[in-house]
Amino acid sequence: MTxxxxxxxxxxxxxxxxxxxxxxxxxxxxPASKTGCNEENFQNDSQIAQLSIEVQISVSRLxxxxxxxxxxxxxxxxxxxxxxxxxIGRIPLLILPCTVGRLIRLTIILLIxxxxxxxxxxxxxxxxxxxxxxxxxxxSEK
Numbered sequence: 001m002t003x004x005x006x007x008x009x010x011x012x013x014x015x016x017x018x019x020x021x022x023x024x025x026x027x028x029x030x031p032a033s034k035t036g037c038n039e040e041n042f043q044n045d046s047q048i049a050q051l052s053i054e055v056q057i058s059v060s061r062l063x064x065x066x067x068x069x070x071x072x073x074x075x076x077x078x079x080x081x082x083x084x085x086x087x088i089g090r091i092p093l094l095i096l097p098c099t100v101g102r103l104i105r106l107t108i109i110l111l112i113x114x115x116x117x118x119x120x121x122x123x124x125x126x127x128x129x130x131x132x133x134x135x136x137x138x139x140s141e142k
Contacts, residue, residue, distance in 0.1 A: 007106075014113065015062060015122070019055040062119055066126045073130035081133050093133075101132025 020026040025048070081093050108125035111117060 007102075011109065011122075012059065012063070014109070015059045015119075016055060018119075019058045022058075023051045023055055025051050025055065062122060066123055069123050070126035070130040073127050074133055077131055077133035097133045101129045104132070105129040 017026065077097075081096075085093055105125045105128055108121055108128065112121045112125075
């Protein structure tokens with residue numbers, strides 16, 4: 001697997017874990033243990049299932065917002081980079097999104113994890129990534 005395929009998996013796992021902590025399904029002090037199965041404050045399994053559905057809805061909503069906010073700057077970047085492709089060359093225009101855009105986005109995601117920043121920083125990371133054109137430049141492996 002390459003960065004192109006592992007990055008979304010790790011990002012989705014991070015978002016799911018953050019929302020599980022927010023909704024009380026996972027303890028913040030011990031994230032490996034599910035508090036819903038161990039605590040008495042949950043009435044039954046249906047309440048745990050309902051909270052799990054809320055987590056999935058929240059993560060899906062954030063993913064949709066991230067996809068839209070990352071695609072719009074990418075379109076602008078494609079127009080700007082595409083018009084300069086013959087002047088600058090194709091290789092530098094492929095290296096720019098692969099390195100600079102991804103490194104900035106991954107740095108922001110690391111800061112999100114380390115400093116426990118809000119979800120808006122996921123969106124900002126996607127916008128920065130889109131501005132460098134790396135949202136759709138790199139083909140994904142199937």
